[in-house]
Amino acid sequence: MEDCLAKKMEITVSEAEKRTGRNAMNMQETYTAYLIETRAVESQSEGQCAPVDSLWRRYSEFELLRNYLSVTYPHIVVPPLPEKRADFVWHKLSADNMDPDFVERRRIGLENFLLRVASHPVLCQDKIFYSFLTQEGGWKEMVNETGFQLKADSRLKALNATFRVKNPDKRFTELKHYSDELQSVISHLLRVRARVADRLYGVYKVHGNYGRVFSENSTQGLADDSHEEWEHVRYAASIDDILEEEEHYADQLKEYLFYAEALRAVCRKHELMQYDLEMAAQDLTSKKQQCEELATGTVRTFSLKGMTSKLFGQETPEQREAKLKVLEEQIQEGEEQLKTKNLEGRDFVKSAWADIERFKEQKNHDLKEALISYAVMQISMCKKGIQVWTNAKECFSKM
Amino acid sequence: AAGAPKPLPSSGPKSLREMPHPLATSSSEEMGPALTPSPDLLLPRSIADKDLSLPNGTPVDTSSPASSSSLLNRLQLDDELDAETRDLFVTVDDPKKHVCTMETYITYRVTTKTTRAEFDLPEYSVRRRYQDFDWLRNKLEESQPTHLIPPLPEKFVVKGVVDRFSEEFVETRRKALDKFLKRITDHPVLSFNEHFNVFLTAKDLNAYKKQGMALLSKMGESVKYVTGGYKLRSRPLEFAAIGEYLDTFSLKLGTIDRIAQRIIKEQLEYLVELREYGPVYSTWGGLEVELSEPLEGVSACIGNCCTALEELSEDMTEDFLPVLREYILYSESMKNVLKKRDQVQAEYEAKLEAVALKKEERPKVPTDVEKCQDRVECFNADLKADMERWQNNKRQDFRQLLMGMADKNIQYYEKCLTAWESVIPLLQDKPETK
Numbered sequence: 001m002e003d004c005l006a007k008k009m010e011i012t013v014s015e016a017e018k019r020t021g022r023n024a025m026n027m028q029e030t031y032t033a034y035l036i037e038t039r040a041v042e043s044q045s046e047g048q049c050a051p052v053d054s055l056w057r058r059y060s061e062f063e064l065l066r067n068y069l070s071v072t073y074p075h076i077v078v079p080p081l082p083e084k085r086a087d088f089v090w091h092k093l094s095a096d097n098m099d100p101d102f103v104e105r106r107r108i109g110l111e112n113f114l115l116r117v118a119s120h121p122v123l124c125q126d127k128i129f130y131s132f133l134t135q136e137g138g139w140k141e142m143v144n145e146t147g148f149q150l151k152a153d154s155r156l157k158a159l160n161a162t163f164r165v166k167n168p169d170k171r172f173t174e175l176k177h178y179s180d181e182l183q184s185v186i187s188h189l190l191r192v193r194a195r196v197a198d199r200l201y202g203v204y205k206v207h208g209n210y211g212r213v214f215s216e217n218s219t220q221g222l223a224d225d226s227h228e229e230w231e232h233v234r235y236a237a238s239i240d241d242i243l244e245e246e247e248h249y250a251d252q253l254k255e256y257l258f259y260a261e262a263l264r265a266v267c268r269k270h271e272l273m274q275y276d277l278e279m280a281a282q283d284l285t286s287k288k289q290q291c292e293e294l295a296t297g298t299v300r301t302f303s304l305k306g307m308t309s310k311l312f313g314q315e316t317p318e319q320r321e322a323k324l325k326v327l328e329e330q331i332q333e334g335e336e337q338l339k340t341k342n343l344e345g346r347d348f349v350k351s352a353w354a355d356i357e358r359f360k361e362q363k364n365h366d367l368k369e370a371l372i373s374y375a376v377m378q379i380s381m382c383k384k385g386i387q388v389w390t391n392a393k394e395c396f397s398k399m
Numbered sequence: 400a401a402g403a404p405k406p407l408p409s410s411g412p413k414s415l416r417e418m419p420h421p422l423a424t425s426s427s428e429e430m431g432p433a434l435t436p437s438p439d440l441l442l443p444r445s446i447a448d449k450d451l452s453l454p455n456g457t458p459v460d461t462s463s464p465a466s467s468s469s470l471l472n473r474l475q476l477d478d479e480l481d482a483e484t485r486d487l488f489v490t491v492d493d494p495k496k497h498v499c500t501m502e503t504y505i506t507y508r509v510t511t512k513t514t515r516a517e518f519d520l521p522e523y524s525v526r527r528r529y530q531d532f533d534w535l536r537n538k539l540e541e542s543q544p545t546h547l548i549p550p551l552p553e554k555f556v557v558k559g560v561v562d563r564f565s566e567e568f569v570e571t572r573r574k575a576l577d578k579f580l581k582r583i584t585d586h587p588v589l590s591f592n593e594h595f596n597v598f599l600t601a602k603d604l605n606a607y608k609k610q611g612m613a614l615l616s617k618m619g620e621s622v623k624y625v626t627g628g629y630k631l632r633s634r635p636l637e638f639a640a641i642g643e644y645l646d647t648f649s650l651k652l653g654t655i656d657r658i659a660q661r662i663i664k665e666q667l668e669y670l671v672e673l674r675e676y677g678p679v680y681s682t683w684g685g686l687e688v689e690l691s692e693p694l695e696g697v698s699a700c701i702g703n704c705c706t707a708l709e710e711l712s713e714d715m716t717e718d719f720l721p722v723l724r725e726y727i728l729y730s731e732s733m734k735n736v737l738k739k740r741d742q743v744q745a746e747y748e749a750k751l752e753a754v755a756l757k758k759e760e761r762p763k764v765p766t767d768v769e770k771c772q773d774r775v776e777c778f779n780a781d782l783k784a785d786m787e788r789w790q791n792n793k794r795q796d797f798r799q800l801l802m803g804m805a806d807k808n809i810q811y812y813e814k815c816l817t818a819w820e821s822v823i824p825l826l827q828d829k830p831e832t833k
Contacts, residue, residue: 181686182683182686185679185682185683185686188682189680189683192672192675192679193676195675196673199665199668199671199672199673200669202665202668206658210655210658364690368690368693371693371694371826375700375819375820375822379820382813382815382819383812385808386809386816389805389812390805390809392801393802393805397798399798
């Protein structure tokens, strides 16, 4: 990854700001704008900092960028954006898009997205991406001028529509199946995790009540030490920090939940390509057949046109000649197209598969890291619990 | 028993510490000849010439040296008694289910080991059921109304909600019954009670019970302590303080009981979710190749945490809550004893007043008023002594209880810690030997 952009440039999404403006229908709306700061990384100079460039972008612009990348690089597993709306929340977190905590987590997610793109060997070289980071005005127009929306296959929007592919690529079928399963399992995990967090919160908060009992009139109480009270109150309060850290873990999982979608998209595109290829080949075969029939005069396949022409009179040899010529032209075109399509298909498979391998390694690495930090969090929580109860035991022993 | 023993000084206005030690040589001449420095410590019956009887006429059981002062002296001695000099040991164990045509019930083995002269044999082993314990407690309350009788675990259990024959329930009850008998054993007065003796030794307790009932029916009087309905002038400060203390204590216990129950409930709800959480990691592991092992590891780890939490909740339910409940019952019975004491005092005051109103020439204090006064003093002393003992036991019991609870929680966290620590090596990159 020597020439990836991330190495040459520091990218941060440093701030988020509430704004009001007018939308496409000239109605007033409130939205959040994010400040993207970039700075060239000077490897030689010490103490000399390059100037920071900055510009503001809103979430919809990020979406536009991602759509552009998805269409322009269909064989790449394009990094996902953070969720549009808060999902899988446990009760304390707000599901409101304007909530400062949500905005903060989104800011981090957007920064992560930019860093992912900037470290991708293919995507980081894209001019539109570079402009997104550096060109304040006119970027939207630039993107639209690429005409990528025309390239976008509307069929892809129908997520679950099946295309009957006669010779599916087994690897892609398996991969698609995997991405479906991954999405399902991570969703389930996130849902249950949110419930677990909720319940754990409940347990800790009830312990806080102990503190109050001990603090009242300790001379008549069961424990005379007010330390006991503080321990329990602290224990109860510590849950807030613990659960905040766990949110970070949840965010890491969410990224891969959305990554699974991106993976699935690549499979779908391949499926469509394959389908188009098969359709084109089929079309070519039938045209060739027609050609043959016309030339030899034999009707091998039943066609209504053939029947009607038999019933209502034969064609003149000139008419037949003309038809043949058209067909032959079409066949030639078709063959060329098929060749191109085949080549394209093979290229797609090759580059897609390379990126998929890259993605797999990244995924394994990232998830291992996420699980390690989750385990470390749990370990620290256990240690705190041991400490609190050991102190409590000390207090009790002095009774 | 010896001849006419001289009465020991009344505990009346003197403080505990001023009481002469029965074994003190300086006043040995005043002591009854029945005193011998033997391990049995047969104390003379004091105030024997004044018959102690309940206001309703039922004679108080004086077969044991149930007197205020002797008790106080005994209390002092108690502090010096350690495990080696104890002469009575009682245990409750070995619960067994009995299925009869009419009913099914549980009996417990009650084992006694003793060197006391009141017992014919050094060892006894009998089987008793809850009814028998209940009978014993009632007998003790009747015969020793001035003392605090330890509580029994709850008599009634809601059918269908609690399984009376489940291992957990039986074990919890057994522990409580064992504690009940041990508290009586430790009590310098109650442990010498005749009914207690019979309870520990009789092969056929039911025959004895019937005997007791026959006697009472002869007397034709209800055994229950009848409250005379007298109004109390002023409660001595110390008893007022005890009363207030008990009220606060009961309230606090109630609060702690509620909080503990709430914690257990929340823990169990947490456990439910955790039980669903672990297996999802395992499912995920099934999808992966390189991450398969670590994900399985996380799943197993969470499973271990579930087990640890289950054990913690069980301990809270089986060990912590019953003791709290026991002390709540104890407080209730103590408040009743305080009420009785108030009654006795009120009666005395009323009688005193009646005498004063008569305005006799010779202010001779009638004997029944004197009896009342003795009753009051006796009650006060017994109660004071029992309260002190109770306070000490309570402190010890709660110290043990709370430390036990802390221990269980520490163990829980240690188990979870071990589980999570075992996950880390699965996630670290193995050395490049591939």
